[in-house]
Amino acid sequence: MTSPNITLYTAQTPNGIKASIALEELGLPYKVRQLSFKTNEQKEPWFLEINPNGRIPALTDTFTDGQTIRVFESGSILQYLVSRYDPNHLISFPPGSRESIEVTNWLFFQNAGLGPMQGQANHFHRYAPEKIPYGVARYQEETKRLYGVLDLHLADGNKEYLVGGKCTIADISTWGWVAAAGWAGVDIDEFPALKAWEERMLARPGVEKGRHVPSPHTMKEMIKDKAQMEKTLAEAKEWIKPPAGHEAK
Amino acid sequence: MTLQPITLYGHGPTRNPIKVAVLLEELGLPYVIKSIDYEKELKFEPYISINPNGRLPAIEDPNTGVKMFESGAICEYLVETYDTEGRLTYTTSPEKWLLKSWLHFQMSGQGPYWGQLFWFKFFHEEKNLTSAITRYENEAKRVIGVIDAHLTKKGGRDEVRYLVGDKITYVDLAWLTWNTVIDMMFPEGTWDWKTEVPAFAKWHLAMLERPAVQKTLGLEAFQKK
Numbered sequence: 001m002t003s004p005n006i007t008l009y010t011a012q013t014p015n016g017i018k019a020s021i022a023l024e025e026l027g028l029p030y031k032v033r034q035l036s037f038k039t040n041e042q043k044e045p046w047f048l049e050i051n052p053n054g055r056i057p058a059l060t061d062t063f064t065d066g067q068t069i070r071v072f073e074s075g076s077i078l079q080y081l082v083s084r085y086d087p088n089h090l091i092s093f094p095p096g097s098r099e100s101i102e103v104t105n106w107l108f109f110q111n112a113g114l115g116p117m118q119g120q121a122n123h124f125h126r127y128a129p130e131k132i133p134y135g136v137a138r139y140q141e142e143t144k145r146l147y148g149v150l151d152l153h154l155a156d157g158n159k160e161y162l163v164g165g166k167c168t169i170a171d172i173s174t175w176g177w178v179a180a181a182g183w184a185g186v187d188i189d190e191f192p193a194l195k196a197w198e199e200r201m202l203a204r205p206g207v208e209k210g211r212h213v214p215s216p217h218t219m220k221e222m223i224k225d226k227a228q229m230e231k232t233l234a235e236a237k238e239w240i241k242p243p244a245g246h247e248a249k
Numbered sequence: 250m251t252l253q254p255i256t257l258y259g260h261g262p263t264r265n266p267i268k269v270a271v272l273l274e275e276l277g278l279p280y281v282i283k284s285i286d287y288e289k290e291l292k293f294e295p296y297i298s299i300n301p302n303g304r305l306p307a308i309e310d311p312n313t314g315v316k317m318f319e320s321g322a323i324c325e326y327l328v329e330t331y332d333t334e335g336r337l338t339y340t341t342s343p344e345k346w347l348l349k350s351w352l353h354f355q356m357s358g359q360g361p362y363w364g365q366l367f368w369f370k371f372f373h374e375e376k377n378l379t380s381a382i383t384r385y386e387n388e389a390k391r392v393i394g395v396i397d398a399h400l401t402k403k404g405g406r407d408e409v410r411y412l413v414g415d416k417i418t419y420v421d422l423a424w425l426t427w428n429t430v431i432d433m434m435f436p437e438g439t440w441d442w443k444t445e446v447p448a449f450a451k452w453h454l455a456m457l458e459r460p461a462v463q464k465t466l467g468l469e470a471f472q473k474k
Contacts, residue, residue, distance in 0.1 A: 052399045053354055053392075069343040073353035080346050101317055101326060108319035109302060111353055116361035123384075130380045134373070149302050 004085060005062040006030035009050060011037060012215045014176030015074045015115065019057040021172050021210030022081050025091050034214035037239045075111040078169040091168050099164040106162045106170035109149075110177070117142045118177050121184035126233055127240050140185050147181070147191045150174070155193035160200060167204060175201045176211070182223030254279040256309040258296070260287065262473050265320040265360065266306035267465065268426040272324055272419055274461040276331050282470040321356035321423065328419050337419045347413045351420045359427050362388045366434055389434055396424070397446035405448030409455040421456060428453045429466065 008023065008030050010016035023030050035041045035056055043054045051058040051072035059077050061084075063069040071080045082092035093099035121143045124135035153162065162170045178198045181188040188195045201207050211217040222228045255273065257280050259266030266282070273280045285305060290296050292303040300307040300318035307318040313330065317323060328338040339345050366385035369378055396412075403410040411417050412424075431453070435442060443450045456462055465471070 051350075053358065053395050063343055065342065067343075069346060070350075071346055072350045073357065075353040075357065076346070076349040079349055096329070098315075101315060101322070104322040104325060105317055105319050108322040108356060112319065112321060112356040112361060113302065113304075116357055120365065128380070132378060132381060134375065134378070135381055138368075146302070153301050 004028050004030070007033055007060050008057060008213075009033045009035055009047065009059065010057045010214055011035050011042075012213075012217060013056065014180055015055075016057045017176045017211050017213065017217060018074045018173050019059060019077050019081075020213035021175070021207050022078055022091065022169060024210035024213075025167070025172065025204070025206035026081060026085050027206075028081070028085055032214045040239070073111075075107055075173060078107065078173060082169055091166075091172065093164060093168070102163045103168045103170045107173050109146075110170070110173040114143070114146045114150075114174065114177055117146060118180075118184050118186075121186070125185045126183065127237060136185070143181075143184055143186050144190070147178070147186065147188075147194055150178075150197075151191040151194040154197050161197070167201065171197075171201060172207075175207060176219075179211075179217075180219045180223075183219065183229075252279055253311040254281045255312070256280070257282050258285050258299070258307045259283070259305055259470065260285050260291075262471055263305050264364075264426050264430070267471050268320045268423055269306050269308065269323050269327075270468070270471070271422050271426060271462055271465045272327055272337070274465045275337060275419075275422060275459075276327065278327070278331055282468070284470065319356075320360075321352055324352065324419050324423055332419070337417065337422070339414055339418065344414045348418055348420045351412045352423055355420070355423045355427075359392055359424060362392065363427050363430065363434065367430070370434070386434070390440070393431075393442065393446055393449055396452070397449040400448035400452055405451055409451050410448065411452070417456070421452070422462075425453070425456045425462065429457070 006023070006028060008019055010019060010032065011034060020030075020032075035047065041047065042051075042056055047058070048054055050060060050070045053072065055072070057074055057077060058070065058072040059080070060068055060070050071077050083095070086092045093103060117139055121136070121139035124132060124139055128135065150162075153159070159165070161167050162174070175198065178188070178194060179202070188198065218228075222232060255278060257266060257269055257273065259270070259282050261284070270280070270282065285291050285296060291305070296307070297303050299309065299316045302318060304318070306320055306323065307316070308323050308326075309316045310330075315326065317326060332338050339348060362385055366382070366389055369381045369385060397405075399412065400410045411421050413420060431442060457466075
């Protein structure tokens with residue numbers, strides 16, 4: 001195993017902290033470069049060289065051939081980290097094993113399903129310039145449905161983690177979104193097994209350390225504090241552009 | 250070793266099962282398509298034991314005993330298990346990692362958002378939710394623009410280029426299935442994508458001409474009933 005030379009390009013979001021939590025769980029050294037959404041830094045040319053999609057997180061590292069490698073998309077970053085730096089399978093299973101395939105199932109479920117849909121719930125519930133009750137309901141209901149799938153899966157056989165009785169990149173990918181349920185207007189108390197899992201994850205030192213990168217993770221406290229929630233919302237609305245008449249970049 | 254057919258669960262023109270079928274066809278693997286009834290099967294046993302999310306696609310591979318769900322995960326499984334010569338993938342670095350970046354971008358950035366545009370444009374009962382439609386139209390254009398800029402950088406304005414390395418891979422094909430709805434998202438006269446994003450257009454149209462792609466897209470099982 002060659003020594004890592006990782007720089008993580010990130011911000012305090014559910015996708016950003018996936019990468020830092022995995023890095024902490026693996027005990028890897030890494031540098032952090034925080035990107036500012038306020039100044040649209042994620043769309044600057046130097047960063048587009050690292051992620052052509054202009055989104056966080058992204059990561060660079062020195063590859064085995066001595067050259068720099070770029071990795072973008074949170075799910076891809078998680079797969080990269082365990083393939084290169086988890087030979088003892090601390091947060092993964094041996095490639096090709098049944099458990100490894102099941103981890104991939106849930107990893108893609110999070111990245112293609114839960115993340116995008118809960119993100120849309122955030123948009124229509126919190127940010128949309130026009131209040132569309134149907135839009136709010138559509139995505140909150142879908143988020144709840146997906147939480148229900150996770151809740152049922154965890155409750156079946158009293159699983160501690162999503163796959164094989166240990167914390168893997170599937171759990172790490174999912175945690176930040178479930179911890180932010182209240183921001184999307186979803187009540188986590190409706191999903192007891194998922195709630196217990198969320199707290200079990202939070203008790204892990206790697207999750208605790210990784211969630212505060214690059215700045216303190218205050219989501220859980222913020223959801224309980226209405227004044228703080230309004231303040232965060234007002235700040236976010238400053239850099240989230242309304243859709244009509246604005247070409248997304 | 251003679252392979253037994255892989256069962257692919259799908260439903261008519263639903264996009265994500267077709268993504269898997271294109272890859273099966275390209276790899277020359279035997280498969281059967283089983284249509285899942287939305288009302289009676291999708292959310293019930295035995296299907297939800299294969300896919301607890303009650304969505305399509307899922308596969309059952311009798312050759313390995315693997316039953317799995319999520320189209321992106323299935324594509325990774327198929328190339329890792331059956332494309333050992335690397336016809337549609339790279340095992341070298343950094344290509345193998347960049348393939349994963351573009352695959353994850355497809356399944357978290359293309360499919361879900363284009364799907365939302367389809368919903369608000371064609372299926373939702375109120376047809377005048379302009380701000381929602383505009384939101385997803387803009388996002389679809391943005392994603393297409395990212396692909397176009399990436400391929401342009403690689404010289405795609407003049408010749409067909411692919412997302413990673415210098416050959417077509419399973420990841421280009423993963424984007425193809427949703428790309429085929431572009432004319433429904435942007436009907437003639439609304440956005441001249443063939444002119445506006447020429448590198449994207451070249452890439453997309455070249456893939457459409459592949460015999461395995463044409464055969465799969467034309468299969469009876471994938472047509473609108």
